[in-house]
Amino acid sequence: MAEIKNYTMNFGPQHPAAHGVLRLILELDGEVIQRADPHIGLLHRATEKLAENRTYIQSVPYMDRLDYVSMMMNEHAYVMTIEKMLDLKVPIRAQYIRVLFDEITRLLNHLLWLGCHALDVGAMTVFLYAFREREDLFDCYEAVSGARMHAAYYRPGGVYRDLPDQMPQYQNSRFSRPKEVKEVNKNREGSLLDFIDDFAQRFPNYIDEYETLLTDNRIWKQRTVGIGVVSPERAIELGFTGPMLRGSGIEWDLRKKQPYEVYDKLDFDIPVGVEGDCYDRYLVRMEEMRQSVSLIKQCTKWLRENSGPVMSDNQKYAPPKRQNMKEDMESMIHHFKLFTEGFHLPKGEAYAAVEHPKGEFGIYMVSDGANKPYRLKIRAPGFAHLASLDEMTRGHMISDLVAIIGTQDIVFGEIDR
Amino acid sequence: MEEFFKLYLDPQLAKTISFLIKIICIVIPVMISVAYLTYFERRVIGFMQSRIGPNRVGYFGLLQPIADAVKLMFKEIILPTKSNNFLFFLAPLLSIAPALAAWAVIPFNSELILADVNAGLLYVLAMTSIAVYGVIIAGWASNSKYAFLGSMRSAAQIVSYEIAMGFTLVGVLMCANSLNLGDIVMAQSGGISQWYCWPLFPLFIIYFISAVAETNRAPFDVAEGESEIVAGFHVEYSGMAFALFFLAEYANMILVSILAVIMFLGGWLSPVGFIPDSIIWLLAKVAFLLFFFLWFRATFPRYRYDQIMRLGWKVFIPLTLVWIIFVGAMMQTDYAEYFH
Numbered sequence: 001m002a003e004i005k006n007y008t009m010n011f012g013p014q015h016p017a018a019h020g021v022l023r024l025i026l027e028l029d030g031e032v033i034q035r036a037d038p039h040i041g042l043l044h045r046a047t048e049k050l051a052e053n054r055t056y057i058q059s060v061p062y063m064d065r066l067d068y069v070s071m072m073m074n075e076h077a078y079v080m081t082i083e084k085m086l087d088l089k090v091p092i093r094a095q096y097i098r099v100l101f102d103e104i105t106r107l108l109n110h111l112l113w114l115g116c117h118a119l120d121v122g123a124m125t126v127f128l129y130a131f132r133e134r135e136d137l138f139d140c141y142e143a144v145s146g147a148r149m150h151a152a153y154y155r156p157g158g159v160y161r162d163l164p165d166q167m168p169q170y171q172n173s174r175f176s177r178p179k180e181v182k183e184v185n186k187n188r189e190g191s192l193l194d195f196i197d198d199f200a201q202r203f204p205n206y207i208d209e210y211e212t213l214l215t216d217n218r219i220w221k222q223r224t225v226g227i228g229v230v231s232p233e234r235a236i237e238l239g240f241t242g243p244m245l246r247g248s249g250i251e252w253d254l255r256k257k258q259p260y261e262v263y264d265k266l267d268f269d270i271p272v273g274v275e276g277d278c279y280d281r282y283l284v285r286m287e288e289m290r291q292s293v294s295l296i297k298q299c300t301k302w303l304r305e306n307s308g309p310v311m312s313d314n315q316k317y318a319p320p321k322r323q324n325m326k327e328d329m330e331s332m333i334h335h336f337k338l339f340t341e342g343f344h345l346p347k348g349e350a351y352a353a354v355e356h357p358k359g360e361f362g363i364y365m366v367s368d369g370a371n372k373p374y375r376l377k378i379r380a381p382g383f384a385h386l387a388s389l390d391e392m393t394r395g396h397m398i399s400d401l402v403a404i405i406g407t408q409d410i411v412f413g414e415i416d417r
Numbered sequence: 418m419e420e421f422f423k424l425y426l427d428p429q430l431a432k433t434i435s436f437l438i439k440i441i442c443i444v445i446p447v448m449i450s451v452a453y454l455t456y457f458e459r460r461v462i463g464f465m466q467s468r469i470g471p472n473r474v475g476y477f478g479l480l481q482p483i484a485d486a487v488k489l490m491f492k493e494i495i496l497p498t499k500s501n502n503f504l505f506f507l508a509p510l511l512s513i514a515p516a517l518a519a520w521a522v523i524p525f526n527s528e529l530i531l532a533d534v535n536a537g538l539l540y541v542l543a544m545t546s547i548a549v550y551g552v553i554i555a556g557w558a559s560n561s562k563y564a565f566l567g568s569m570r571s572a573a574q575i576v577s578y579e580i581a582m583g584f585t586l587v588g589v590l591m592c593a594n595s596l597n598l599g600d601i602v603m604a605q606s607g608g609i610s611q612w613y614c615w616p617l618f619p620l621f622i623i624y625f626i627s628a629v630a631e632t633n634r635a636p637f638d639v640a641e642g643e644s645e646i647v648a649g650f651h652v653e654y655s656g657m658a659f660a661l662f663f664l665a666e667y668a669n670m671i672l673v674s675i676l677a678v679i680m681f682l683g684g685w686l687s688p689v690g691f692i693p694d695s696i697i698w699l700l701a702k703v704a705f706l707l708f709f710f711l712w713f714r715a716t717f718p719r720y721r722y723d724q725i726m727r728l729g730w731k732v733f734i735p736l737t738l739v740w741i742i743f744v745g746a747m748m749q750t751d752y753a754e755y756f757h
Contacts, residue, residue, distance in 0.1 A: 009562050017644040031566065031722060120644045122636060122719025128466040219636055219718045398566070399721040402645050 006034055013042050017120045017402045020412035024389070024401075031397045036390045043416040051376040055342025056082055056156065059376075064150035066378065067414040070109040071141075072101050073356045074414075075154040080260060080352040081363040082156040085345050088317055093303070094158035094310040095261040100196070100299035101144070101153065102261075102354070103292040107203070108137050109357035109409075110289050114210060117282070117406035121223050126210055133206055136199050143167055143192045156343075157312030163303065167195045193300050200296045207289055214282070224278035228392040228404040231276060238391070239384035242359025243288065244408065247273035247281030254355040266298050278407040285409075288357075317343050342371040351379075358382055358409050380414035439531050443520050451667040452482035458711050465715040492656035497560050500653070504558035509654065509661035512551025516668040519544035523675055524599040526685040526696045537598040538586060541676060542579075545631065548669065549575040552633075552640065552650050555662070559653040567649025570722050571633060571640030577729040578630040584737035585624040588617045588744055589680045602684030609688035614681040619740050621681040623733050625706070628673035630725065632666060634710055636717035637725055644719075674706040675699070682706075 007028040012018035021042035027035040047066060051059040063074040076098060083090060090098075115130035138148040143164050145151035153160050167188040170181050187198040214220045230240070235248040245252050253270045255263040271287035273280030312318040319338055320331035337343075345367040353362030359381025368374040385408045392408075393401045422431035456471065456478065463470025471478035496502060522537035524530040534540060549572060556568020590596065592613055593604040605612050614621040630637035641649040651662045678684055678699060685699040720728070 007562070009566075016647060031570075118718065122638075122642075122644065123717060125462075125466050125715050128468060132467055213716065214718075217718065219720055222724055223718055223721060397721060397723065399639070399642070399645050399719070 011036075011401075017405060019116065019405060019410045021416075022386075022405065022410060022412065026398070026401070028398070031399075033393050033396055033398065033401055036393045036401065038386055038389050040386065040412075041416055043412040045417065047417045048376045048378060051373055053372065055371050056345065056373070057338070057342055059373075060155065061150060061152040064152060065413060066380070066417060067109075067356070067358065067361070067382070067411050068149065069112045069411055070105045070357045071149055071151055072098075072105045072153060073109075073354055073361060075152065076102060077352055077354045077356070077361050077363045079154045079156045080354065081350050081365045082345065084352050085348060085350045085365065085367060086156070086317060088157050088312055088314060090158050090261075090312060091309045092262070093162075093306060093308040096299050096302050096306075097159050097163065097310060098154060099261050099263065099266065100296060100303065101140075101159075103295045103299070104137050104140055104196070106292045106357045107289055107296075108134055110285050110292075111137075113285060113357075113406075113409040117403070117409075118214060118220075120402045120406040121220065123213060123217075123220065126213055129206070129210060129213075133203065136195075139168075139188075140192065140196060140199075143195070155311070155318070157314065157318035158310050160311075162310045163192045165191045167192050193304055196296060197300050200293050200300070203293050204290060207286060207293075211286065215286075221279060223399070223403055224282060224407070226275070227278045227396060227400045228407060229275060229277045230388070230392060234391075235276065238388045240359065240388070241381050241384070242356065243281055243284045244359060244381075244385050246270065247284045247407075248276035249273055254353060254360060260352075260354065266295055268295050278403050281407045344369060344371050345373070353379065356381055358411070358414070359385070361414070378414070378417055380417065382408070382410050382412075382415045386410055386415055436531075440521075443531060444517060447517065447520060447668060447671065448664070450671060451664055452486065454667050454671065454707065455485070455663075456482045457707075458714075461708065461711045462715045465712070486660070489660040490657055494656040494658045495653070497653045500560040501558040504554050505653075506658065508551050508555035508558055509658045509665075510551075511554060512548050512665040513661045513668070515544040515547040515551075516665040516672065519672055522598055523672075524602060524679070524684065525699060526694070527599065527603070529696065530599060533597070533599060536596045538590070538596045538601070541598075541672075542583060542586065545669070545672070546575075546579055548665065551662075551665070555654070556650040559650075561653050563646045563648075564650050564652050566646050567640045567642070567652070570642070570646075571650055574633075574637065574639065574722070574725055574729075575631060577726060578627045578733075581623060581729055581733035581737055582627040582631060584734065584741060585617075585620040585627070586680070588620040588737070588741050589613060591741070591744055591748070592617065598679050598684075602679055602686060605683040606686055608690055609683070612681060612683040612686075612688075616744070617681065617740070619736060621677070623737055624681065625677055625709070627729075627733060628677060629710065629713060630729070632669045632673055632710075634666075634670065635714040636719050638719060639722045639725060642719065670707060670710055671703065674703045674710070677706055678702040 009026045009028055011024035011026050013021040013023040023039040023042060025037040025039065026033055045065070047062050050062060060075055060078060063078045064071040066074045082088070111130040111134050115127035118124070118126035141151050142148045145153040145160065167190065169185045169188045170176075172178055172181050187195055230238070230244075230248050232248045232250050235245050235250060240248070241252070249272050251270050251272050254260070255268075256270055268291045271284045271291070273284050315331065315334040320328075320334050324331040325335050347367060347369045349364070349366040351362055351364040353360045360379065361381055362379035364377040364379065365373050366375040389404065389408070392404050396404070422434050426434070459481070460470040460478070471481040474480040474484045496505065519541050521532045522530070522534055522540050524533070552571045552575070553568045556564040556571070559565070589601060593601040595601055595604065633640045639645070641651075646652070651659055654662060682702050685696050686694045687698050
């Protein structure tokens with residue numbers, strides 16, 4: 001009898017389910033995966049090395065491009081590390097704005113994850129629904145920072161500027177009827193906070209819409225229940241964080257366990273799974289979206305009632321007001337120094353992490369007292385998750401591999417850095 | 418028509434020519450409806466997904482299918498290295514030819530039929546079974562691992578769903594006492610209550626689901642499995658060779674819908690007595706069923722390959738068998754009239 005050999009297949013990097021540039025070497029027995037060997041590095045952009053040659057503020061936009069679906073969260077970890085080393089106090093209003101935009105970012109990320117996960121499993125409508133809502137969230141990004149994705153909005157000492165009082169509106173064009181323009185501008189009449197409130201009002205219904213398509217769908221359940229099971233102990237050993245860890249039933253959330261910004265003043269729950277399979281992770285993320293909406297509502301409520309500065313007044317690190325620069329020599333000098341030389345961090349090292357939508361996203365920074373970091377290390381949650389792919393997929397079929405890649409919520413910007 | 422040609426030509430030639438004209442009269446509308454089914458699909462799924470779909474080429478995008486066809490015709494057909502050239506080109510032909518040949522026995526109304534053969538149903542079954550060879554050969558000849566996986570999946574799937582489909586047809590045979598498609602329709606005359614979808618309701622549902630599986634449509638599109646094996650068996654095809662697979666898939670969709678209408682929904686018969694029977698009814702019923710194909714595609718996630726097999730072998734085949742026995746038993750009782 002002929003010798004039966006395993007079938008080796010190259011999955012990616014050009015593959016619809018590769019989520020960018022994942023390359024897997026699959027060893028298949030029929031359709032059953034015997035070994036999955038992830039090859040990374042195809043999107044390596046040397047962010048860590050680039051940061052060593054730039055002033056601290058210049059590296060902020062590079063952080064956006066790490067996990068390019070949760071942009072502001074990456075910035076957040078970065079500016080938090082700097083603030084930690086400087087012991088810089090962030091004004092309370094800026095903290096609320098950061099939390100507000102962190103949660104908007106979490107929605108952005110989870111919507112993309114949901115869409116892609118469903119698309120991987122074959123349900124394509126959810127993908128388009130999710131992108132409809134992402135559009136509104138990008139408008140929020142655009143309103144505060146001018147950029148729809150790579151915002152560079154968080155700065156050491158606060159945020160770049162306060163929330164706008166007027167939401168930008170659509171203009172008439174020859175491609176749209178005035179009536180349609182009026183319709184899309186309906187919830188853009190007021191301020192950004194009005195727009196966000198309106199969105200937070202609508203969004204739970206949208207989540208219900210996604211859930212009617214998926215949660216009780218028999219095919220969806222057959223494709224996700226019992227797939228890629230990770231036990232709680234093993235999840236910890238593998239270094240899982242975020243929804244991957246919570247899906248396995250471990251209640252671990254940096255927002256609760258080591259609260260940063262104003263998370264300790266806000267009221268929210270941590271959803272956890274039971275089985276540790278793809279379906280539980282799906283449920284955890286869906287519930288997280290609902291919790292995010294509640295956090296957004298709490299933040300907008302506070303932001304409406306309280307005003308104040310959004311940037312630290314320590315002008316060694318935060319740019320001075322333009323008004324002051326015209327009159328005050330000191331401010332002028334600070335401004336010049338900040339935007340040429342940048343600021344110096346004291347000698348030492350620090351690690352700060354945020355609860356990123358994918359898990360614990362941390363920045364470890366070593367400073368030798370110069371105006372650039374001596375070394376920057378990015379702790380990307382997706383890296384640990386991808387490392388477990390082999391273990392999670394072994395014995396499953398190719399279709400399950402795709403579902404597992406979807407459930408891991410892999411983005412190569414952060415893994416390859 | 419034949420008589421008309423006989424006036425001028427030798428009778429044998431006249432017969433051939435009139436048949437050729439009839440064939441063209443069937444193939445061209447089928448091709449046009451295939452083209453517009455793709456347009457319909459894109460528009461319908463577009464609206465279901467709250468987007469617009471093609472609306473730029475012609476009014477409401479109505480010329481889009483033609484633009485697509487022109488584009489595909491002018492694209493290069495790329496031959497993968499080390500592929501088997503002969504089989505590589507044979508495969509698309511093998512999948513389109515049966516998809517069109519099966520139309521020969523379809524009765525559009527009581528007169529409009531190309532070949533009124535007595536074993537029409539068997540002929541259709543045979544033709545749809547041949548289509549699987551196109552898929553298998555395509556996957557084999559491409560010399561690509563993805564294509565190979567796709568053809569393996571497709572072969573297993575089509576073979577097992579063929580059985581379930583065949584069994585549902587046995588139910589229809591028992592009721593109609595005929596294999597002739599026209600007779601099957603006429604056996605259902607007398608209004609909507611006489612249609613076979615009522616006494617054979619489980620078989621109708623199973624037939625329709627099997628038909629979706631048989632045509633490799635979502636949620637049973639594992640052979641293409643876009644997010645898993647990229648495009649499955651036709652991953653290496655481009656240009657017109659790809660277009661043939663595409664045409665075959667849509668022609669098959671229309672074909673299985675028309676068969677479902679003929680066997681379970683009374684073909685061209687009108688649902689109520691006072692409206693005359695007409696081919697319009699047939700088209701309307703087919704369009705209604707085709708809409709379901711699109712609706713499924715927009716709604717459901719994809720089954721896994723082994724789950725499809727399980728559904729076919731462990732659910733559909735036993736269920737059809739039980740229902741056939743049930744129908745057979747009922748025919749021996751006083752309720753027999755409900756089953757004829």
